[in-house]
Amino acid sequence: MGRNDYIGAGQFATPGKGKASQHDGIEKDSSSSAQIIGDAGNVSQVKAISRPTKTQVIKKHIGRFWVCYGIGGIVLLAIGLPILFLVIVPKIAQRLVDDADLPIYSVTIRNPKANSVVITLATSLKIPKGLTVHLDPLTLQLYRPEEPTFIPFVEVSLPGYKLRGTTNITLENQLVTIGDIDQFTKFLGNAVANQKFVIAARGKARAHLGALHADVTLDKKVTLDGLDNLKGFSIDSATAVFPPEADGTNLRARLTIPNRSTVSFxxxxxxxxxxxxxxxxxxxxxxxxVYVQPGNNTFEATGVLDLATLVGNLQTLITYWAPSLANGNIKLAASGNATIFNGEHIKYYEDILNGLELEGEVPVISLLANSLGNLLGGGMDGIKNLTDYLGLNVTEILGEFDSNLNTSTTSVRSRADPVMRTVDMG
Incomplete structure (x- = not known):
């Protein structure tokens, strides 16, 4: 190949022409990205040029614009961190508080005064396992959710707590001021009158989740068992006292007051x-x-019966007692009159109990036996001796009384007509 045949690297002599080709000197095969170098008689193929990967492209891009990305990151942190601390963390903390259970195990209301009481309360707060929340001291306001507006009637203070899983919370003998007597009276009235009642509490505190903290609102409504108008009240025994005692007492009784709730009064x-x-x-x-705890509570009562009123209304009373007498019982009813603690009238209790009517029945035989036994001072032996001496049969006397009672419904003689023997005590 002569000098004129070689034009230059990557150039070919055009057959039949003495001039060099006007191409760039590099031809690309249409089927490959490989470059073909050489003359017409000697063509060789070299390795294809590799393209950069996506990672290399990204690194190169960041390397060129890192300042812009740095400024953008700072801007995002400046926006995102306040959102994290002011919005997201508080919402998480509030959600934990909202979802936490708050069962009330017991409530005790003691030492009542006109404007204050002493409260003991046992409850617990449960949060999801694996989380630990430190709760700062807070003030809880108790209120009635039935009211259209928020009117707290009592405020109680709780210390700080470390909450993990189920944490017991106890309020021990805390003296609290009654902020709203009307609302407090309505709350107690609901507890006494209903099978169920609601106690609600609201308070604000700061919660700490590790190094993060947030202000949360605790607002819980808890349904508890009520006293159901003291259903189950009973007069277990009654005794007439003759002669009356020095203070006028002429009646003694044993009462059972049930308390179906978890509240002690x-x-x-x-x-x-x-x-x-x-x-x-x-x-x-x-x-x-009177200290009414959950369950049945037994108390001794002393009474003064107005005998003049009793005798003057005997016919009305026999008619009133007729249904219970037919079953061998006598019905006694009672309602509140006064509640006095350490010499002070407790008006909010009086307002509730004075409108509460309690009824109980006492077996007639038990009443007569206890009364006669008390009169004679010898119990049932004394009664037996007396009836034996008089030649009386108590069963026959009561049967005669029951017979007379059944023959009259609306008009009953003030006295039954048992066969009585006049005994010459002379």
Whole structure:
């Protein structure tokens, strides 16, 4: 190949022409990215040129614009961190508080005064396992959710707590001021009158999740068992006292007051009216040191019966007692009169109990036996000796009384006509 045949690297002599080709000197095969170098008689193929990967492209891009990305990151942090601390973390903390269970195991209301009580409360707060929340001290406001507006009636203070799983929370003998007597009275009235009642509490505190903290609102409504109008109240026994004691006491009784709730009430000294029909008051009874705890509570009562009123309304009373007498019982009814604690009238308790009517029945035989036994001072032996001496059969006397009772419904003689023997005691 002569000098004129070689034009230059990558150039070919055009057959039949003495000039060099006007191409760039490099031809690309249409089927390959390989470059073909050489003359017409000697063509060789070299390795294809590799393209950069995506990672290399990104690194190169960041390397060129790192300043822009740095500024953008700072801007995002400046926007995102406040959102994290001011929005996201508080929402997480609030959600934990909202979802936490708050069962109330017991409530005790003691040492009542006109404007204050002493409260003991046992509850717990449960949060998801694996989380630990430190709760700062807070003030809880108790209120009635039935009201359209928020009216707290009592405020209680809780210390700080470390919450993990289920944490017991106890409020021990805390003296609290009654902020709203009307709302407090309504709350107690709901607890006494209903099978279920609601206690609600609201408070604000700071919660700490590790190094993060947030302000949260605790607002819980808890449904508890109520006293259901003291359903199950009973007069277990009653005894007439003759002659009356120095203070006028002529009646003694044993009462059972049930408490179906988890709330304990310290009432002090309770005076009850002994009621007949149509608002007739037959006397009063006093129960000392009344502390009503969950379950059945037994108390001794002393009473003063107005015998003049009793005798003057005997026919009305026999008619009133007829249904219970037919079953061998006598019905006694009572309602609140006064609640006195350490010499002070407790008006909010009086407002509730004075409108509460309690009824119980006492077996006639038990009443007569206890009364006669007390009169004779010898119990049942004394009664037996007396009836033996008089030649009386108590069963026959009561049967005769029951027979007379059944023959009259609306008009009953003030006295039955048992066969009585006149005994010459001379």
């Amino acid at each position: 310290d009432l002090g000294n309770e005076t009850l009216n002994i009621n007949g029909p149509n608002g007739l008051i037959l006397g009063n009874a006093t129960v000392l040191d």
